[in-house]
Amino acid sequence: MPNSREHKKLCEKHFGKVLTAQYNFVNDMMDHPWQEILGKDHRRIAHNEEFALLMEYYYGYWAGQFVRYHIICDRMVTERKNAKAREKYKREKKKKNK
Numbered sequence: 001m002p003n004s005r006e007h008k009k010l011c012e013k014h015f016g017k018v019l020t021a022q023y024n025f026v027n028d029m030m031d032h033p034w035q036e037i038l039g040k041d042h043r044r045i046a047h048n049e050e051f052a053l054l055m056e057y058y059y060g061y062w063a064g065q066f067v068r069y070h071i072i073c074d075r076m077v078t079e080r081k082n083a084k085a086r087e088k089y090k091r092e093k094k095k096k097n098k
Helices: 004-015 017-023 025-031 034-046 049-059 061-097
Strands: none
Touching: 004 017, 004 025, 004 061, 017 061, 025 034, 025 049, 025 061, 049 061
């Protein structure tokens, strides 16, 4: 997963610096303190459409968009890591079978 600094950079590229300055707190709310308390299970609470709707209700349209973008960025990084792990596993399996 991208850390909070990486999330901020990604948001600045996607939303611009002005909106990111206003709504970067959303990224922090999604991960902290949940991540410290629940570990990877924090995503069940704060990485879903219900949380996006809740943030949108309390903080406005852009807060919901930041939640959705945060989720997309996390998934992209996870998929890349999983793909690398699969490739490594395949290479090791080929070496073993030789």
